Amino acid sequence: MGPEDVDPQEPLPRLSRDGGIPLHAQIRDLLRRQITDLPLPPGSSLPTEEELQRQFGVSRSVVRQALAGLADLGLIRRQRGRGSVVAAAPVLHRQLQRAGGLDEQAAAHGQRLRTHVIAVEPVTAPPTAAEALGTPRAWAIERVRYLEQVPVAFMRTWVPRDLFPHLTPELLEDASLLALMREHGYRPEGGPRQVQAVAADAGLAHKLNTAVGEPLLLLQGVTRDVLGQGLEWFNVWHGPDTVFDVDAQVTMPGTALAPDRIQRLRALAQQLESELASLGNNSR
Known part of the structure; x- marks a missing residue:
């Protein structure tokens, strides 16, 4: 027998026949x-x-x-x-410097993600989330993302209730939260993120079908619109079959822009686009 085969004669643990677990x-x-x-x-x-x-x-x-x-x-x-x-374990690739668009990133690799919504509940957001969103009135959303029937990410997200008063599990099942925000007139632009390695507790292990103590990658951050309004604060735990792709760039001294300046430039660009569109409509 080669190393690629499981030994059919290797003894396996006995089954419990007390009628508890099938x-x-x-x-x-x-x-x-x-x-x-x-x-x-x-x-x-x-x-x-x-x-x-x-x-x-x-x-x-x-x-x-x-x-x-x-x-x-x-x-x-x-x-x-x-x-x-x-089977070969499916691998989820995502770009660390890209905000959102996880479905599009998977599609670029010929993959399709499926979303299962666990809960959408009105809550008082924790202090960090409330500060990022500008309000403690939030929806707490829990979702599991699947790739080829394998759970690859568990998401816990807080979203302002006043901006999105009618969120339901049905609206988010197999749907993009950022696309829903765009339908409500908000344009997600991005925001700061951080990644750290954590160990799976019992709840995470169950949701991601892995072992307790298994190393996971936790992505935390906020997504804001072009005017700086916080649209979501999130924690995303990724299973061991996730690869973060990073496009590193060399920045020459003195050429980096401060984040607040970038934010102002984006707001100015949006204002200019709006005024140009208005001028174009008036000239017709």
Whole structure:
């Protein structure tokens, strides 16, 4: 047997048959740990259905349910003539210097993100978020982003209720929050961000389908419009299969612009665009 195959004769832990956790879920989780903890390279073969039946002492339908669960998680591919093989983990690429547009960034790599909204609740924003938004009256939004059925990011976002009074989970399901802001007449421009490595607690591990203590990348920051109005304060925890691409530039001494000056120039540019558009309409 080559190193690319899982040994079908290797003893696996016994199943609990007390009626608590379904047998197929126990088998799924045992095989998942084999895949993620070894780790096995993409293309590695899993034991056949018959071998798993013998090892676990269960029916073929139970084994097929377990394998279907692994396929739903994006961990295996079921191939005709080869049985089940370990799938290549999807990798999410995002540009650190680009604000928002995560769907567009994924699409540029031929990928499609799916959004599941966990909650949209009216809250009093924590002090840091309230300062960034200019108000404590906020919506707290929790979402999980999926890539090929694999959870790759968990988002916790605060948005001013007075600017967006009618947010609902239905509006945000599989939708872009920044696109919704544009529909309400606000133009997200960006803002300061920071990235740090953190360990997954039990809640994050459950949402991102990873182990407690697994290193995650936490992106924190604020998104403002062209006039400096805070539109969102966010924390985004990225799973281990996220790559941040950075386009580094060399800045000559004395050429850098202060952030407040950049903000004023953007506001001036927007004002000029508006006045030019008004002049154009009046000349018709």
